[in-house]
Amino acid sequence: MTNLWPYSEVGHTDEATKELKNLFGGNAPFDTPKPTRLLERVIHIASDTDSIIMDFFSGSATTAHAVMKKNLEDGGRRRFVLVQLPEESRLPEFENICEIGKERIRRAGRKIKEDAGLTAPADLGYWFPLLASGQQQHGKRLLYAGGDPTAGSVLAGG
DSSP: OOOOOOHHHHOOHHHHHHHHHHHTTTOOSOSSOOOHHHHHHHHHHHOOTTOEEEESSOTTTHHHHHHHHHHHHHTOOOEEEEOOOOOBOSSTTOSBHHHHHHHHHHHHHHHHHHHTTOOSOOOSOOOOOEEEEEEEETTEEEEEEOSSTTSOEEEEEO
């Protein structure tokens, strides 16, 4: 048994860049994204159909894309939690990297459903956990979640 994962099975940066260009109308917002197929392999090996997948350096949200694809593939109900510092974006249409990730999740979700021929709502693990930096209510920091990342509801306080 080997642990070698050839690019023919898990993709490579060039493939990932082409995938992002396809999602973002010909302009990839990242120079070296992770291949979705690589994350799909990791998810296949290291998760169950109801796992919560954490990514603490989410960048362009490849993990979310892979989770949504895997959920559609096997009927799973995995969820993802992405964490990304709001680093400046090199593209003027995105204020920061977080905005790129959120837009990728929206576009990838639409494409996955479209490619599968789905017209009804499908739960692909689409979940935007947003920490409202510095925002507090009753002395507690708030964690927001919701399908629309700009209009979340309180998920948990701590």
